[in-house]
Amino acid sequence: MPSSLTELSARETAARVAGNALAAEAVAAAFAERIAAVEPAVQAFAYFDRDRALAEALASPAGPLAGVTFGVKDVIDTADMPTGYGSAVYEGYQPAWDAPIVALTRQLGGVVLGKTVSTEFAMSSPGKTRNPHNPDHTPGGSSSGSCAAVAAGMVHVAFGTQTAGSILRPASYCGVVGYKPSFGTLNRAGIKPLSDSLDHLGVITRDVRDATFVTAALAERPAVAEGTINGPLRVGLFRTSRWASSEPATRAALDRTATAIEAAGGTVRELPVPDSFEGFFALFDAVMGWETPHTLAYERRGLGERISPITLGFIETLAKATRDQYDAALAVLKHRDAIVEELLDGCDVLITPAAPGEAPAGLGATGDPVFNKVWTLLHVPALSVPAGVGPGGLPVGVQVVGRIGDDARTLAAAAFVEDALKALRS
Secondary structure (H helix, E strand, C coil): CCCCHHHCCHHHHHHHHHCCCCCHHHHHHHHHHHHHHHHHHHCCEEEECHHHHHHHHHHCCCCCCCCCEEEEECCECCCCCCCCCCCHHHCCCCCCCCCHHHHHHHHCCCEEEEEECCCHHHCCCCCCCCECCECCECCCCCCHHHHHHHHCCCCCEEEEEECCCCCHHHHHHHCCEEEECCCCCCCCCCECCCCCCCCEEEEEECCHHHHHHHHHHHCCCHHHHHCCCCCCCEEEECCCCCHHHCCHHHHHHHHHHHHHHHHCCCEEEECCCCHHHHHHHHHHHHHHHHHHHHHCHHHHHHCHHHCCHHHHHHHHHHCCCCHHHHHHHHHHHCCHHHHHHHHHCCCCEEEEECCCCCCCEECCCCCCCCCCHHHHHCCCCEEEEEEEECCCCCEEEEEEECCCCCHHHHHHHHHHHHHHHHHHHC
């Protein structure tokens, strides 16, 4: 049994608040105490005001997310809190309205506690956040504060965005669940854009069932929470063409996950990596390389001297992509469904690395999204599920990948994997 209100799951909290066994303001107060205790070390929040958060909880309406606490990544607009997009350029900027995802969260009874740290423009220049498991290691990025806040028990749920690997990689590094739904599942309006064809909005939670519960409410798709697996779960073990980038911790985690699935009654089949798979990385570079410099044209040209050298350098590197390369990439990606079907090869889901290994030491970089880019490009649902710890004592996750639009089955499969791994450890 949980020993404090902050240890309750999002779904149990909502049920207790709905049943009048718990008050939303009591939950928020407990999380505010937790934030006061651990935030100085973790530094997950770009903005937190205790009085504002408690006032919001007190005024929050009844709804399916009543009492559930949220962190909102600082690239998502909020009308009552500054939104700095992770950059000194926009420090203190106050949007006039909430992004739809924030407005809907509040409408459904969720309580937004604060804004979580993002890398600059959700790119590669790190913020102040530290890994809750070891402050000398990166939490990953760009959803650095969101993953760290959930891992440190400061919120039930945090919103993250992903254009390459910005939800799944830091979730793996921080030992939490990161869920990138199928492209467009959650409304992206009011979010600082980076690449219109690649930007995804997702959630970070403590377990898969909380991710399912919250997304079903926010997407207004109850069926998302009703996914089932007909017969034994059929899993494809997919190492990708970049397997050489994986470290022993990730290799062991993937093997451990396969063992756990089979012990729980599922089947695992190692799938060959098509020769064509490596080409998807060039397609990703063409799409992001064309879209991002154009999306950030104002910042790049008008505010370049105020942007961090890391971000500006990254944008200029991306800008080498040509319009012809971009158009050619989009032509291939019209066939995403067929591509994904071929990769899954009759399996329900794939398991594949979520990150190269444990969180790297140092705070000057956020790690490599090499194992996330292609799945972002293909618009599939994907989750990072905690799969133990590596030799350095830091978490390592495994990525569960499904078919485009088949989020219900992908979430059910990820919950199966999560349960199987827990059973293996017990």
